Every structure is written in C-alpha cells, then in structure tokens.
Amino acid sequence: MRSPKDFFKPLAIGAPQPVREIPFRPSRMIHFFDPSNPKMAAKVPDIAKGVDIILGNLEDAIQADRKVAARQGLVDIAKATDFGATQLWTRINSLDSPWVLDDLTTLVTEIGDKLDVIMVPKVEGPEDIHYVDRLIAQLEARAKLERPILVHALLETASGVRRVEEIAAASPRMQGISLGPADLAASRRMKTTRVGGGHPGYLVRTDPVGDDLSEGRQTYQQDLWHYTVSRMVDACVSNGILPFYGPFGDIRDTVACEDQFRNAYLLGCVGAWSLHPVQIAIAKKVFSPEPSEVAWARRVIKAMGDGTGAVMIDGKMQDDATYKQCLVVAELADALADRDPELASAYDKATEEALAND
Numbered sequence: 001m002r003s004p005k006d007f008f009k010p011l012a013i014g015a016p017q018p019v020r021e022i023p024f025r026p027s028r029m030i031h032f033f034d035p036s037n038p039k040m041a042a043k044v045p046d047i048a049k050g051v052d053i054i055l056g057n058l059e060d061a062i063q064a065d066r067k068v069a070a071r072q073g074l075v076d077i078a079k080a081t082d083f084g085a086t087q088l089w090t091r092i093n094s095l096d097s098p099w100v101l102d103d104l105t106t107l108v109t110e111i112g113d114k115l116d117v118i119m120v121p122k123v124e125g126p127e128d129i130h131y132v133d134r135l136i137a138q139l140e141a142r143a144k145l146e147r148p149i150l151v152h153a154l155l156e157t158a159s160g161v162r163r164v165e166e167i168a169a170a171s172p173r174m175q176g177i178s179l180g181p182a183d184l185a186a187s188r189r190m191k192t193t194r195v196g197g198g199h200p201g202y203l204v205r206t207d208p209v210g211d212d213l214s215e216g217r218q219t220y221q222q223d224l225w226h227y228t229v230s231r232m233v234d235a236c237v238s239n240g241i242l243p244f245y246g247p248f249g250d251i252r253d254t255v256a257c258e259d260q261f262r263n264a265y266l267l268g269c270v271g272a273w274s275l276h277p278v279q280i281a282i283a284k285k286v287f288s289p290e291p292s293e294v295a296w297a298r299r300v301i302k303a304m305g306d307g308t309g310a311v312m313i314d315g316k317m318q319d320d321a322t323y324k325q326c327l328v329v330a331e332l333a334d335a336l337a338d339r340d341p342e343l344a345s346a347y348d349k350a351t352e353e354a355l356a357n358d
C-alpha cells in the first residue's frame, strides 16, 4: 500500500490526476454484449440508449478464437457510437491470460477517451489492482488522456473474498466490485452448477411436531450469496466505491432473477448485470426505488426538519437514523430522476399524494 501522502499521485509521468471521489452515476444495470458477434454489436447503439452501463465483454463467454475480433469489434463500436450519458465499460481478459496485455494496450490507447471503467476479472488480491493501476497510468500518459479510467474488480475467487477490503482500498481508481457467482462457486468448490441464484438443497427446515420427523415440516430455501454480498457491500462502502451483484444465468427464469436482484438491492448494491435484453427491464425496475418508498422517504425528511429529534409518522418512530435511511432512498431517486423523466414524474406524483394526507 502506498503512503497516504502519495495515494493520489499519478503513477506515470503525464498520466491524469486520479479522482478523489468516485462519482455516483445511475448504475442499475451493466449490460453485457459480445463485440465479436455482429448481430449483437449491431444492436449496441440502440440498447445503449436504454441502459445505464454498456459493457463490451472480452473475457469468459468469448471463444478463444474470437478474442482478437472481440477486442477490435469493441474499438470499432466505441469509435462509431455516441454513448451520451450511458457509461461504456469493458471486461478485459484475466491477468494470467495471453490476451490481457493487448487488451489493455489497445483499448486504453485507441478508445481510452470513451472508456469509463475497465472491469478486471478473477482478482485475487490488491497486487492485481496495483499491476493494472500502473499499467493503465503508463498507457493513459501515452494516449495523453485527460481523465483517468476507473477500475472495477470482479469478486470471484476465494482469495479475492478473503482480501476484498484490501482490493477495495487498493487504488483511487477503484470504482466498484461485482460478485461473480460462477467462478466463485468453482473456486470455493461449492457444489452448485448455477450462475447465481439459490439452490433447492440449501435450506432450513422447521422443527418436527411430535415424533414424526418427516411429515408437516416446511422447508425454506436460503440465499447462498448473502455472506459474500454483505461482505462486499461493507468493503465497498467503507472505501467510497460501489457494490454490484453480478449475473443471473437462468435467462428464462425472470421471476427468480428479479428476486436475486432485489436481495442485492436491499443489501446495498447499486445494480446488477444484464446478460440478455430481457434482464434490462428487471434491473431497471428493481434498482429504482418504488415511488411509494420515495414518497415515504421525502415525507420523513420533510417532517424531520434539521434531521434531529424524534417524531411519529403513521405510528412509526422516526429519528436521526431513519432520516439518514430516508436520505439514501431520496438521493438515489433524485439521481435517477435526473436521467429518467418518467421516473421523475412517478416520484413527484406519489410524493404529492403522500404529502396531501399529512
């Protein structure tokens, strides 16, 4: 770890000044596409208009013999497309792969001015972030970039989870962390072959009634990812960066996808990945607070005045802490409303109705 005094110094002569704060931009979904797939690539300009983040994937899910085509495809798309307020990200190949050096060199020098964030997969510890941090700085200097590219780590190894706090604190470039449930399951030797979501075997069972151990006992499926997501959220928030849930692989099961995304939302994540167009609307719905929640939050904030003391609203005690909880929801709503006029009017309408009854 660098000295706190040097932490915000550029790591290469001529590289841009690191950011001191990670800006919060709407980040409800990171939409993945394969830049080597002409059909998918052709849809990117249109899809980009309806998502918060669009990500050109170069790593897993891209066949080995399509890696170079994917990299070049991303360069071409980035150069040809105006992404407006939508963020452009990429996921580079893993640091032990034969492709990553060319991924970084090509992308930073050719489209570094368009790229907001580089996602680094299979991060094992802070040393992986330090490696890309310096290399990106050297390439930024070469490309004469004026704005630093941020880094997002993928939490998908047991070692990464063990050192997630160090990863989150490794560089001022760290923008956030996503959970990678498939590689993480493999790394941990978990016996699930699903990409995220629950498992019918991971459950708790109610106690037996009387002597009969088998009849009348309810079972409840549990969340395999609760510990990891919670730990990731703490690591991120305590370092001023953003936590994301990752992918939900059962594209057909939109119901369970929504549940998984909502669990992550309630635990503090700002967004999740969409692998297929059908998952975009799910993420948008789940990671935008409900109008009734926003109305409630705004009502509490109004009633609490300077945010101190205690008041009762609809039979519920409100104090300094609930005021802060409400600020979380209201500030998120304001940030999303800035970008989404439909949400803005839904929030305002619900607030008006709620305040009218006070």
Ligand SMILES: CC(C)(COP(=O)(O)OP(=O)(O)OC[C@H]1O[C@@H](n2cnc3c(N)ncnc32)[C@H](O)[C@@H]1OP(=O)(O)O)[C@@H](O)C(=O)NCCC(=O)NCCSC(=O)C[C@](C)(O)C(=O)O
Residues within 6 Å of the ligand: 031, 032, 033, 034, 039, 040, 043, 047, 057, 060, 061, 156, 179, 180, 181, 182, 183, 184, 195, 246, 247, 251, 274, 275, 276, 277
């Ligand atoms: C699952 C797949 C193969 C189904 O693709 P499909 O073509 O079979 O599906 P479809 O339902 O027939 O597609 C309908 C239409 O949507 C298009 N389409 C479909 N998907 C997209 C997309 N993403 N973006 C834009 N367009 C898309 C597709 O081209 C088609 O267009 P058409 O109507 O003109 O024929 C496909 O959706 C896909 O390849 N998605 C991305 C997969 C991916 O990026 N995986 C890697 C991330 S997850 C991961 O890496 C794990 C992690 C974190 O590392 C760890 O946990 O360890």
Ligand SMILES: [Mg+2]
Residues within 6 Å of the ligand: 060, 121, 156, 180, 182, 183
């Ligand atoms: Mg993975």
